[in-house]
Amino acid sequence: MIQPVLAALFDLSHPAHYLHWHFFQMSVANVIVILLMIAVFVAAILIPFPRRERSS
Amino acid sequence: MNGGPDPSAPWSGPFIRYDLVKELAVALGVVALLAVVLTVLFSSPDDPPTTIQSWARADPSDFVATSVTELAGTSEVAEYGPPYTHTPEATQKIGPLDLQSTPGVRIPIDTEKDFVLEPLRTIPGTPRLQLAIHTWEAAPARVREGWIAAYEEALERARFPGQQAVLVPGGRYGPVATMMVSLLADAQSGGLDGTLLTEDHRFYQTNYTKPLLFLSGGEYFEGRAEGQHLLGTQWGMMNETGSYPGQVWLWLYTFWYQIEPFLESPNADALIFALMGILSLAFVCIPFIPGLRTLPRHLRLYRVIWRDHYREVES
Amino acid sequence: MSDGGRSSVSAAERRMWTTWVRERAVSSLPPDKLLPDRQPSYVSSWIYVFGVTTIAALVVVVVSGMILGLAGPAWWHTSSLGRFFNGIHLWGVELFFFAMVVHLWGKFFMGAWRGGRGRTWVTGAIAFLVAIGAAFTGYLSQQNFDSQWIASEGKDGLNSVGIGAFFNVSNFGQMYTFHVILLPLAVSALVVWHVLLVRRHGVVPPYPAKGQER
Numbered sequence: 147m148i149q150p151v152l153a154a155l156f157d158l159s160h161p162a163h164y165l166h167w168h169f170f171q172m173s174v175a176n177v178i179v180i181l182l183m184i185a186v187f188v189a190a191i192l193i194p195f196p197r198r199e200r201s202s
Numbered sequence: 203m204n205g206g207p208d209p210s211a212p213w214s215g216p217f218i219r220y221d222l223v224k225e226l227a228v229a230l231g232v233v234a235l236l237a238v239v240l241t242v243l244f245s246s247p248d249d250p251p252t253t254i255q256s257w258a259r260a261d262p263s264d265f266v267a268t269s270v271t272e273l274a275g276t277s278e279v280a281e282y283g284p285p286y287t288h289t290p291e292a293t294q295k296i297g298p299l300d301l302q303s304t305p306g307v308r309i310p311i312d313t314e315k316d317f318v319l320e321p322l323r324t325i326p327g328t329p330r331l332q333l334a335i336h337t338w339e340a341a342p343a344r345v346r347e348g349w350i351a352a353y354e355e356a357l358e359r360a361r362f363p364g365q366q367a368v369l370v371p372g373g374r375y376g377p378v379a380t381m382m383v384s385l386l387a388d389a390q391s392g393g394l395d396g397t398l399l400t401e402d403h404r405f406y407q408t409n410y411t412k413p414l415l416f417l418s419g420g421e422y423f424e425g426r427a428e429g430q431h432l433l434g435t436q437w438g439m440m441n442e443t444g445s446y447p448g449q450v451w452l453w454l455y456t457f458w459y460q461i462e463p464f465l466e467s468p469n470a471d472a473l474i475f476a477l478m479g480i481l482s483l484a485f486v487c488i489p490f491i492p493g494l495r496t497l498p499r500h501l502r503l504y505r506v507i508w509r510d511h512y513r514e515v516e517s
Numbered sequence: 518m519s520d521g522g523r524s525s526v527s528a529a530e531r532r533m534w535t536t537w538v539r540e541r542a543v544s545s546l547p548p549d550k551l552l553p554d555r556q557p558s559y560v561s562s563w564i565y566v567f568g569v570t571t572i573a574a575l576v577v578v579v580v581s582g583m584i585l586g587l588a589g590p591a592w593w594h595t596s597s598l599g600r601f602f603n604g605i606h607l608w609g610v611e612l613f614f615f616a617m618v619v620h621l622w623g624k625f626f627m628g629a630w631r632g633g634r635g636r637t638w639v640t641g642a643i644a645f646l647v648a649i650g651a652a653f654t655g656y657l658s659q660q661n662f663d664s665q666w667i668a669s670e671g672k673d674g675l676n677s678v679g680i681g682a683f684f685n686v687s688n689f690g691q692m693y694t695f696h697v698i699l700l701p702l703a704v705s706a707l708v709v710w711h712v713l714l715v716r717r718h719g720v721v722p723p724y725p726a727k728g729q730e731r
Contacts, residue, residue, distance in 0.1 A: 154245030154604075162445040164431060169460050171437055175447040179615070183450075187619045190563040191507050198218035201555035206725025209632025213557040213722060220556035222569075229566065229573035233612055237577050240611075241604030248594060248603075249662035285682035294677040305682035408690025410668075415687070418669045427666045434670065443663050449656075451614050451649060472677035486642040489630030498628040499724055507627060508723040511559040515726040 249430075249443045252423055254398065254413055258389035261422040262362045265389060266382050268420040270357070272313040273338075273381070274350040279313050279415045286311040286415070294472035301472065309411060317416050321397040322384055331384045334377030341376065349376035366390065434459045454481070551716055560720050564627075567620035568715075572708065574613035579701060581606040586697055590660060610652055617645060629721045637714040644707035651704055654696035657686055668692075 162173040172180075258265040271277035283292030285308045293302035322335055338346065356370040363369065368386055370379060388394045398412040417423045424433070432438040439456035442448035455478050464470040488494050498504060505512060530536050584602045585593060593599035621641070630638040653671070657664050668686045675681035685691055 154241075155243050158244050158445040159247060159249075159443075160445060161430060162441070171431075173431065173441055173445070173448065175442075175445055176440060176450050179447045179450050179611070183615060183618055186615075187564075187622050190567065190619065190623070191503070193563055195510075195561045195563055195565075198220065198561070200558070201217040201219045206729040207722065209634075209722050210718075211632075213719060216558040217555040218558050218561065219554065220560065221554065222552065225566065225569050226573065229569045230576060233570060233573040233577050233609070233616075236612060237581075237605045237608045240608040241601060244604070244608075245600060246604040246607040247661075247663065248600070248659075251660065251662050251665050282676075284679075285676060296678075301679040302677050304679040308682040309685065408693075409685070409688040411685060411687040414665060414668055417665065423665075423669070426662065432663075432666050432670075438670070447611060449652065451618065469677070471674045475674050475678050482646055486639055486646070488625075488642075489635035489638050495628070495630065498626050501626065503626040504628065504724050507562050507564055507623070508559055510561050511723050512726050514558075516728060 244446070247442060247444045247446050252417055252426060253392070254389050254395045254416060255392040257417065257420060257422050258386055258394075259365060261420075262365055262368060262386055262390070263357070263360065264420050264422045266360075266368050266386055267354070267357055268416075269318060269382060269385050270350060270354055270378070272317040272416070272419060273319075273378070274346070275314050276350075277313055277419045279311065279419050282311075285309045294469040296469065296472050296476050311412065311415060313415075316401065316412055317398070318381065318385060320401055321388060321394055322381060324397055325384060325388060325393070328384065331380060334380040337377040338381065345376070349374070349378045353378045353382070435465070454478070545717055546713065551713075553716070556720060557722065559723050564619075564623040565720075567616050567623060570616040571613060571620050572712075574609055574616055575704070575708065577609040578606060578613055579705075581609055582697065582701070590658060590693060594660070606655075610655070613648070614652075617648070621645065627721060628724065631721055632718065634714070634718050634721055637711060637718065640707050640711040640714060644704055644711060647700060647703050647707060651696065651700035654692045654700060657692040658689070658696045660689070 158175075162175060164171050164173055165177055254265075268277065272280060275281075280287060281289045281292055283289045284303050284306055287310070288307055293300050295302075319335055319339070322331060325331060341349075352373050353370065353375040356373050356375070357368075359371055361369045366386075368383055385394070388397075395413060398416065399407045399410070401412070427433055427438070428436070430443045431441050432443070434456070437453075437456050437460065439452045439459075440448050440450060455474070458464050458474045458477060459470060464474055467473060484491065484494075526536060581602050585599065585606055588596070588599060593603040624638070624641070653667075656667050657671070671686045672681050675684060675686065
């Protein structure tokens with residue numbers, strides 16, 4: 147038997163939930179990934195970057 | 203360009219210390235850690251493949267119905283056109299351009315022979331079956347069509363006791379009923395999976411074209427995909443089995459399949475492939491396309507990205 | 518300080534291919550340009566870390582892929598350790614595309630092709646497209662239901678334009694070879710070229726400030 151030692155904490159093998167809007171449909175997982183991309187992009191350009199020492 | 207400093211000139215302003223190698227090391231650590239955390243949390247999907255055997259056992263009705271069309275040469279695979287068959291008018295076109303025909307039939311598939319007759323011929327100790335095969339091969343096309351039509355009609359009233367044998371009401375099917383009973387048994391035993399790979403006397407094999415084409419002709423395989431939202435009309439290209447994130451970067455490719463004119467077009471694959479080819483080329487060539495290459499300047503998001511620089515220069 | 522040994526290179530040596538390659542390489546990318554320890558002061562935003570993050574993710578993908586290859590393509594189906602490294606490989610790919618897209622958005626809004634940097638954008642965009650191909654062959658190499666379905670659907674698109682006759686998505690041996698060697702080499706070569714171009718031309722400066730535009 148395969149040891150479940152390194153098995154996942156969360157089982158994602160069940161069929162996905164889908165968001166529907168007109169002809170548009172996307173899995174919750176994909177929606178999360180896209181929203182995260184946008185959030186990370188916005189954060190990256192808004193969050194201040196630590197000031198660095200001037201180089202001589 | 204509206205004047206200002208030349209962006210190709212070496213920077214003459216102030217510099218800051220920047221440790222690129224350390225940045226790479228930190229990035230490696232962060233990404234590796236993220237990958238480990240995500241794997242520990244979610245692992246990865248692994249839905250087991252459909253075999254001809256699992257198909258024939260789970261849905262013998264669909265298997266037999268599909269096999270009859272393969273024998274008759276009326277299936278989607280049998281009438282696919284290049285690269286598998288010589289079927290005229292089967293190809294997809296982009297306007298007048300018929301790229302599908304250009305390479306010709308490079309991967310020849312004869313569904314009657316490859317999916318039905320040859321596998322049946324390999325089953326030993328079955329004189330009645332071998333006679334049925336000879337009867338089929340000797341019959342003229344018109345007679346074969348009659349047998350097939352009668353059998354297909356009878357299949358709608360067929361019984362599959364124990365999901366194994368296929369029993370049709372009495373009728374004039376010629377050798378077709380005998381061949382289908384044997385093919386179903388061969389499939390359910392796992393023999394057909396092997397035969398499809400080792401036809402042409404092969405031992406080593408990495409080419410699954412025949413079993414995949416056979417599977418693709420049935421509704422069972424497609425039904426499994428539909429349950430996982432993997433069909434073209436379900437934005438399937440972006441999706442993964444289970445609740446895992448899929449391939450979000452394919453959003454634009456799969457988008458076109460959802461709308462007209464592509465939704466109903468018999469040339470959808472070719473048209474969308476060409477369209478995505480043009481859009482990909484445009485994406486690569488943004489620096490050289492007037493209008494597109496100046497868009498970021500007009501959008502002015504750069505004012506946010508470089509706000510520290512502008513604060514210094516404009517004060 | 519080295520001057521490339523110019524003063525001691527004879528006319529005969531200068532005609533040598535090796536000397537020609539060396540002199541061109543060193544003059545376009547001297548060591549302090551290849552590995553600078555400073556950047557212009559405007560390189561001061563978190564958006565700038567996504568290029569190197571993409572490279573880091575690519576390293577994770579390649580290394581986990583090599584480990585998966587050590588025990589053959591079927592290992593991960595029957596070994597929990599194999600399944601673990603398959604997970605690293607899959608999530609590494611998700612992180613790779615995630616970082617690459619954020620990097621691409623940033624570079625677009627910065628107009629990063631300005632000042633003779635067109636080739637930098639082109640190599641990056643082509644690397645993106647080739648990486649999609651590499652991912653495609655990876656999904657085909659899983660040897661599970663997903664790869665069966667992707668092969669079954671993918672063949673229609675490729676066949677419709679005549680490519681399927683030569684690039685047979687149902688041929689596991691062919692797809693696996695593309696996935697483990699041909700496409701990783703192509704992606705890596707494009708990434709190296711892309712990075713060398715960034716080092717050569719420098720990080721693109723900001724658009725002109727108010728008062729700098731005529």
